[in-house]
Amino acid sequence: MTLQTTKTNRQLCSDVSQEITDYSVILEAIPHPLLLVGAEDQIEFANHSAELFLGASEAILKRGRLQNILTFGCPLLSLVDQVRRNGKTVNEYGIEIFVPRTRTTRLIDVYAGVVIDGTQRILVVVHQRSMVQMIKRQLQNRSTARSVSGMAAMLSHEIKNPLSGIRGAAQLLEPQLSGEDRGLSRLICEETDRILVLLDKMEAFGAHRQLTREPVNVHTVLKHVRKVAKAGFGSDITFKEQYDPSLPPVTGVRDRLIQAFLNLVKNACEAIVEANISHGRVQISTAFRSGVKLKLPGSAPHTSLPLVIEIADNGVGIPDGLSAHVFDPFVSSKCSGSGLGLSFVAKIIDDHGGTVEFERLNGQTIFRVLMPLHDNIRQ
Incomplete structure (x- = not known):
């Protein structure tokens, strides 16, 4: 009986492997990450897009289970478990997951369904959202x-x-x-x-009063912010600046922009202190990146936001449970925090016709502000 069962299992595995091989050319051509997860959550197949998404080759992925390549409590794990328990297809939209190997936070849509072949396998298809879609989430x-x-x-x-x-x-x-x-x-x-x-x-x-706007050199603002931070709450932290000196000015209110970026830098410094990192580092950088256009309320059909200001730190990061609500008022991970700082930042940048988003990348938390240039914003 045992020999017969073993033979049956081997035959089943052989059939599964042959079945995957037969369709591998088609599955590899799919431009979205695709995983075939076995009954014990082992990875049986991963296409090339999944390899790039998860930061590992198919050979490495097949050595472990889904739990080994994702973080504990990842929404994707509970989604697969739900499909296995209910035996029904599930579509989940706009969920955030952290990929440990690439150290990135991704905003994704997921399709998961049971393969009807008696093997209890689950097919998982991931659709990655673009950076613009991530930014549009903040616009909500x-x-x-x-x-x-x-x-x-x-x-x-x-x-x-x-x-x-x-x-x-x-x-x-x-x-x-x-x-x-x-x-x-x-x-x-x-x-x-x-x-x-x-x-x-x-x-x-x-405050909805009309702002008196004028051309503002964003580098002057950022240098002032760094000087204030270095003289106070960021005295023990290393600041690195990487600016594009050719950037034209933005249209705005200098003091309000100082408030916004000072809040972001203060948050970065506090995250480093909370993580108890001896070599804390905050990097402030600017760049020009064309191609990002959004339709903003009260603006022309599409507003170009080519000016990018990034503030990155190697601190503790934002808890997964708060990442989707980080700009909501009264939401904070700090015991004594009011939860108004990042909401205030979002409002100031919004008043200047821009938007702000964040991501976790290579062990750093990056807050990215996208703003229009001086000639692109209406007074």
Whole structure:
């Protein structure tokens, strides 16, 4: 009985191998990563696109299981498990996975289905989204940011008025009080002042006043940001600058751009400190890359965004669970973080007609800002 079973299994494996060989020419021609996953999650076949996507040859991939080439908790693993349990085809759109061998974060669409041949194999087809599609995902945050803008304006108006009344009443009562009671009156004034400062910060999201724009040399802005960082929170970190000196100016408000890039550099430095890296490094670079065009609200049909500013660090990185919401207001991986920093960055860059995105590449977290040039943006 055992010999017969062993023979049957060997015959089945032989049939499977022959079947894959018969169709390998066709499967290799498919321009999308394709994997054939066995009953024990072992890789039975990977086409050339899958080799490039996963950063390993088919021979290496076939030595291990799917769990060996992806990170723990990767959405692709749970997707394959779901298909195996339910026996139904699954299509999942817009999921992010981290590929350890290439150290990159990819935005993908996935098709996974059971191969109807009694072997419990699963066919996985991955469709990679382009950089522009990744950037367009960030554009969806604009509606969220604008909702927060409206909420901030309403809160500021509705809360500041009664707060002023509370503070005024406390000041009137203070001369009539003594000892501890007077101290409580002062505490009320101090706390109302603190809340008013917080509301002023939130008003930044609700500010829709016309900006007075002028040509701005982005390198002057970035050098100022580096100088401020080096004198304070980035004093122990090595900064490397790689600028394209031929870049023309952008149209914008210098102080607002300083705020945006200072926030990005501060985040990079904090990520390095959190990772406890002894040789922390932040690289600030600029480049001109033609070909990226997006349709932005209130702009011409398509706006060219050729000016690229990148801020890269070798810090702890952004947790996978937050990567899709990193620019959403009130989302932060820090215990004491307000979650407003990156939202504020996105709003400032949005106000300047650009967009911001990030990725994890070769052990670095890279925030990439794409902006129009001076002649491409309407005043």
